Amino acid sequence: MRHGGDIYSDTITYDFSVNLNPVDTTEIVSRILRVGEHTLRHYPDIEQRQFREAIALVEKVDAEEIWGGNGASELLMAITAMIHPGKAMLVIPCFNGYRHVLARFPQCEIMEYALQSDKEFLLGEDFLQVLEYHAKQGLQLLFLTNPNNPTGRTIPKEILLKMYEICKTYGVKIILDECFIRMTHTGFSMTEYIQEYAGLFIVNAYTKLFSIPGIRTGYVVTNRSNIHTLKQYLPEWNMSVLAQSAGVICSRFLRDTGWITKTLQEIERQREYLSSALTKLGIQVYKSDTVFLLCYTKENLYTYLKEKKILIRDCSDYKGLDKGFYRIAVKNATDNQVLIETLEAKK
Numbered sequence: 001m002r003h004g005g006d007i008y009s010d011t012i013t014y015d016f017s018v019n020l021n022p023v024d025t026t027e028i029v030s031r032i033l034r035v036g037e038h039t040l041r042h043y044p045d046i047e048q049r050q051f052r053e054a055i056a057l058v059e060k061v062d063a064e065e066i067w068g069g070n071g072a073s074e075l076l077m078a079i080t081a082m083i084h085p086g087k088a089m090l091v092i093p094c095f096n097g098y099r100h101v102l103a104r105f106p107q108c109e110i111m112e113y114a115l116q117s118d119k120e121f122l123l124g125e126d127f128l129q130v131l132e133y134h135a136k137q138g139l140q141l142l143f144l145t146n147p148n149n150p151t152g153r154t155i156p157k158e159i160l161l162k163m164y165e166i167c168k169t170y171g172v173k174i175i176l177d178e179c180f181i182r183m184t185h186t187g188f189s190m191t192e193y194i195q196e197y198a199g200l201f202i203v204n205a206y207t208k209l210f211s212i213p214g215i216r217t218g219y220v221v222t223n224r225s226n227i228h229t230l231k232q233y234l235p236e237w238n239m240s241v242l243a244q245s246a247g248v249i250c251s252r253f254l255r256d257t258g259w260i261t262k263t264l265q266e267i268e269r270q271r272e273y274l275s276s277a278l279t280k281l282g283i284q285v286y287k288s289d290t291v292f293l294l295c296y297t298k299e300n301l302y303t304y305l306k307e308k309k310i311l312i313r314d315c316s317d318y319k320g321l322d323k324g325f326y327r328i329a330v331k332n333a334t335d336n337q338v339l340i341e342t343l344e345a346k347k
Contacts, residue, residue, distance in 0.1 A: 015329075017021040019290075019329045020329065022332045028253060029212065029251065036241065052067070055068070060192075065223065066220070067220050068238075071217070072204070075153040081233045083141055088143065089169070091112075092114050093320035095150075112319070127159070132170075135169070150321075152291075154289045157188040160190065174197075174199060176200065181204070182209060183263060183291045194221055208291070217244075274340070281340075283343075298324055299346075313327035
């Protein structure tokens with residue numbers, strides 16, 4: 001299974017395969033490291049108290065409805081193990097990590113619903129009938145991403161709420177990945193619904209929003225009774241001191257600064273530039289609501305760019321996509337210009 005961010009197999013100067021905030025995060029990272037200098041000789045708080053309280057203020061829930069993880073990936077695995085589904089559904093194309101998680105349960109039957117390129121990969125009303133049919137047939141788990149990775153599309157609020165009602169009615173558990181929710185203008189978070197339905201698990205992380213994938217700071221928001229059970233599927237100290245400190249510091253940035261406004265403005269500005277420039281080069285660019293673009297071309301962009309020490313995400317291993325699809329991160333103005341100039345030189 002491939003992921004973005006493999007800068008270790010080859011010499012890479014510009015990594016467009018990982019979808020990180022294009023706004024400079026040097027100040028935040030420096031604060032995290034300064035705190036880490038004084039805390040690394042201590043064990044982490046096994047109850048994650050400061051971390052959970054900080055996240056709770058951001059998400060506007062109770063700290064007892066939060067639990068942290070070693071990135072979102074650890075939590076996805078633990079939640080799925082807790083549910084132990086016999087039938088699960090994926091909306092494809094989707095993050096390959098979900099399939100990796102479900103592979104741990106060979107008895108689990110996986111249903112798939114394919115998004116259509118001619119509909120700009122937007123999840124619409126027709127999915128609701130499919131979902132309800134499978135829910136009546138014993139579906140136990142639905143994986144959702146909002147916005148979707150790798151398409152970049154958010155789920156319309158009215159569709160999301162109707163899906164939620166179907167799942168709640170038939171007892172289908174929902175793992176809703178909101179790791180990019182704060183990097184889109186159009187995303188609707190479902191955190192306010194966790195008290196209504198114990199089958200709702202919302203997974204998030206500060207990895208992308210604060211460009212700290214190496215620290216692994218994720219969390220789940222769910223019913224407090226789920227938290228008690230979920231902890232039994234995780235190591236006792238599943239978050240390092242540095243990861244917990246990062247969560248506290250990043251949460252303060254969200255509450256006390258205009259970080260989200262600045263982030264959204266920069267993403268929109270750079271996405272528009274990148275989308276327009278790629279289109280002029282004859283590359284098909286699909287509409288995106290977040291910090292990356294799904295593109296299609298018959299040219300082998302991956303190999304050409306890697307030879308130039310630029311890494312993009314070849315999406316041919318995503319079920320639901322074919323050879324020729326690539327995901328390109330929206331980065332800062334300087335890096336985006338380098339990418340476009342490199343592609344222009346190919347013509």
